[in-house]
Amino acid sequence: MSKEVRALEPKELWNNFADLNAVPRASKKEEKVRQFIVDFGNKLGLETITDPIGNVIIKKPASKGMENRKMVVLQGHLDMVHQKNSDTNFDFDTEGIKMKVDGDWVRAEGTTLGADNGLGVAAIMSVLASSEILHPAIEALFTIDEETGMTGAMGLQAGYLNGEILLNLDTEEDDEIDIGCAGGIDITVESDYHEVSAPVNSVGYTISIKGLNGGHSGMDIHKGLGNANKIMNRILYAIQDVTRISEINGGSLRNAIPRESFTKLAVYNASKSSFLKTIKRVSKEIKEELKTVDPNLSIEISETETPNKVMTLISQNALIASIYAAHNGVYRMSNDMEDLVETSNNIARVTVKDGSITILCLTRSSVESSKFDLANALKSTFELAGYKVTLSGSYPGWKPNVESQILNLLSNTYQKLFDSKANVVACHAGLECGILGTNYPNMDMISFGPTIQGAHSPDEKASIKSSQKFWKFLLTILENIPFKN
Incomplete structure (x- = not known):
């Protein structure tokens, strides 16, 4: 070749x-x-x-x-x-x-x-x-x-x-x-959570998000491309009352818009029908919203073995709420140069497993004060959930x-x-x-x-x-x- x-x-x-x-x-x-x-x-x-x-x-x-x-x-x-x-x-x-x-x-x-x-x-x-x-x-x-x-x-x-x-x-x-x-700054969010046994009379499911275009988290951030971590979290928000999360593995590198995300969870047997119906409805909405920029988006649900351990309800709700509230995408356009994105954030990586949560973001801006404004907003969002937030690797524009x-x-x-x-x-x-x-x-x-x-x-x-x-x-x-x- x-x-x-x-x-x-x-x-x-x-x-x-x-x-x-x-x-x-x-x-x-x-x-x-x-x-x-x-x-x-x-x-x-x-x-x-x-x-x-x-x-x-x-x-x-x-x-x-x-x-x-x-x-x-x-x-x-x-x-x-x-x-x-x-x-x-x-x-x-x-x-x-x-x-x-x-x-x-x-x-x-x-x-x-x-x-x-x-x-x-x-x-x-x-x-x-x-x-x-x-x-x-x-x-x-x-x-x-x-x-x-x-x-x-x-x-x-x-x-x-x-x-x-x-x-x-x-x-x-x-x-x-x-x-x-x-310029840019790395935002690292970390937390521990207590694991409990999966609910009695529950069944395991895996949700898989694939087929997104992804791309450069700076040069492509203005295109409205789907972010697998935000899409997954939106689905989890809709089903949080009938499910318990076991694992999440979404995205990869800070500087890449995440293309894939996978979640393992337990679903109450009595709620299987409403669970599947809700995912079908939300998936249809998301695909309709992204059909122009991400026509190959795939959201798959498969029944699997019930996981042994899951998050507590309090930990799960805090995770879903904080990711939902965290800004992703363009935050501010430049007032000085036409069509230039001034400030943005990419929620690049989300991992939940074995009692540990890690969320990685990359915030970019051509204006230092705006960069730290968004970084502090994200820091505040995750700290409200009780998470440890570290800002590092700052470099100037x-x-x-x-x-x-x-x-x-x-x-x-x-x-x-x-x-x-x-x-x-x-x-x-x-x-x-x-x-x-x-x-x-x-x-x-x-x-x-x-x-x-x-x-x-x-x-x-x-x-x-x-x-x-x-x-x-x-x-x-x-x-x-x-x-x-």
């Missing part, structure tokens, strides 16, 4: 992407991919550095005649979101991504593709390896753990980079030039600079190359530029990239034509970097 990907144009880009995708690279498990990049730099005979946090920096001198241009930092992150369909047999720790070509798209077999940010990394590798591309002096910055905390960017200390311009290659629409992004010199270069270059005007935007996702700017405040930063759809989900796909367009755009930018002052 990788063979047909390797045959795509530009070959250097797709071959480096295929090489990269053969290496396991989950967030916080980047040892193999870090070594892969270090070996790549060393084989090229380029200065290769690993900083204390684990970021890799490879430095390449300017092409002949380009020595008087400003030094450029090319930046991408090495980690990828590891998500797979529940029926896909795949080990992310040991296997490389299985890719296929589908018309204009490159996809993976039942897993995330890793084009976020693998295509950006592959492009940087291609520039480093080329003896023909014209470019100024390059510092290639490969950061770690972007997807689950931005710890690579946050840990990069001052003094490692000398570049005046940073090109972040992590934007997912090829007609967009990004000059700002949202990236404030747009409309007077940027590199913005002018990219806008003009795009217009000349493609005879159309690029969309200058800020995005509702975490880019590393804002964090990197903390220790490099004078660096002129911008972000762009090829079109990628369905990032953070097994439906992720990368456009072949767009990747060709992106590659042409990048090479033209490098050829025209401004002269040093």
Whole structure:
């Protein structure tokens, strides 16, 4: 399958992407991919550095005649979101991504593709390896753990980079030039509960929610996509008087809109008929509401063995009420930029088992005060239920600079190359530029990239034509970097 990907144009880009995708690279498990990049730099005979946090920096001198241009930092992150369909047999720790070509798209077999940010990394590798591309002096910055905390960017200390311009290659629409992004904060909710025996004369049932599109919890949050955890909780709210919860397993990663959720519960025998009738009614309502954005939503109920242990009624009611009250989705739109989501929350993961409750959220905002406003609202909601709430991993957004010199270069270059005007935007996702700017405040930063759809989900796909367009755009930018002052 990788063979047909390797045959795509530009070959250097797709071959480096295929090489990269053969290496396991989950967030916080980047040892193999870090070594892969270090070996790549060393084989090229380029200065290769690993900083204390684990970021890799490879430095390449300017092409002949380009020595008087400003030094450029090319930046991408090495980690990828590891998500797979529940029926896909795949080990992310040991296997490389299985890719296929589908018309204009490159996809993976039942897993995330890793084009976020693998295509950006592959492009940087291609520039480093080329003896023909014209470019100024390059510092290639490969950061770690972007997807689950931005710890690579946050840990990069001052003094490692000398570049005046940073090109972040992590934007997912090829007609967009990004000059700002949202910050984020992790919300972790935890509680213990007392387990009791399942009610006498009860029967076991499993509720399964599948088939949702899911997606990026920032870039896709405005689309009104179904959240499996909120859907499951809505169903549980409707049947809470006749059921007792044994287990819940919903969602996966904080930065992915949850696609699936599964609940095991006990239902009073005398209430089976009303239980099934209520679920049928509520499921029909939910499917009708989401039919445009999630037409493949499946809500299945199957009779199973009665569980041994269930939640107490008080614990169950507190759980259902708190999740119902907790905000999910867009919280506030920007007053300053049209159609920009300012603040949002994703209820990403809900687990209930063996007397322990854990709920994971990711709150994003381009405005720090609004970010903490929503985080505190969520904290208050869960604390009212008696839960312990921890706020962690906060990182800042990236404030747009409309007077940027590199913005002018990219806008003009795009217009000349493609005879159309690029969309200058800020995005509702975490880019590393804002964090990197903390220790490099004078660096002129911008972000762009090829079109990628369905990032953070097994439906992720990368456009072949767009990747060709992106590659042409990048090479033209490098050829025209401004002269040093």
